[in-house]
Amino acid sequence: MQLIAEDLVIDRGSRRVIDGLSFAVKAGEALLLTGANGVGKTTLLRTLAGYIRPFRGHIRLDGGDAELTVGEQAHVVGHTNAIKSSLSVAENAAFWNAYLDAGESAAPRTEAALRHFGLEDLSDFPAAYLSAGQKRRLGLARLLVARRPLWLLDEPTSSLDTASSERLVAAVNEHTQSGGLAVIATHLPLALERVRTLNLAAQRVAA
């Protein structure tokens, strides 16, 4: 499986953010997007997820399910965590499991996801009372709640403590180990294995 972006040109509000970018991410690989604020990391991720239509260029997932769009085979964790504050932690996770995964091995997988991010003690807790870091962990738990080959993470470590960041890194490593793909926008060096870095600022100079 391979994620391929060819000759991407993306406009944001009449400004050309990304001009003629091509890259490929192979199965089992993580791609780190780096670069200063406003260089287009989020824009690129949202384009990969299919929210933004590129001005030019193609994105495809070779070896994926041809029936589905790239976005439908991807987990997207952006700046928001998609948490309903009136539901409990476990109910949030169970909803995403039911919606994204259509029922297969539901309960154990949800529990395992919460356990991985250290939320098992909070599972009956209303999500409204979680701290910012705990909310982020619950948002990230979505990655493990349903299986999807491509992970698109936008600043996943924001408001996480060191231990939680390590848990995230472990989750991503395990994901790529089993043949998954990940594209991660970040400012912090993450101890990931099988990783390549794409500096968007350098791209622009080159282009």
Add this chain to the structure above:
Amino acid sequence: MRLAIREGGAIGTALGFFLVVVSLMPLGLGPDLNLLARIAAGILWIALLLAALLSLNRIFEADYEDGTLDVLATGPLPLELVTVAKSLAHWITTGIPLAIMAPVLGILLNLDLAAYPVLVATTLLGTPAVSFLGAIGAALTMKTRRGGLLLAVIVLPLYVPTLIFGISAVAAGAGPSGFGASFLILAAISLTTIVLGPLAAAAALKVQLQ
């Protein structure tokens, strides 16, 4: 998503607003029972539309703000079906309670007894159109801060056919002829909006997610 029904609040506000608007009418118009009975159906329908309008902006706004909509968009359900579910949830939590409350408020307005069953039937039949048309407006205004007024300006004109045929169905139903053609047209309007509303709302959502 349908679990979000639990977030109460908006329903109470809509029902309370409905009650207040309708009970203000007799105070403003004076105690002329004949006049009130004549315009009761119109007042009930207009107040119902305004009350439903209050809760419309919550259809998508909350989901947009907490990022749920982003994830729903990458899910296995097409956005059209997501909007069907959202509109249906809005109808169940707002449309049905309002329709049930309408005859109770009819008493306040000296509504003709014969018109009660028709009133319930028309409001139940007309409120799906209110929810599904409203979803279009809600999708268009979800990113706008304080988009409530804009939403009203967009959506209220779309409600005109529902209002006209809702009221004339009540009038026809209360008369000797029973349910008239306007009742059928009201049903047609609701069915059409249930089919077309989600398509338009989903298209609006796709633009808004850019």
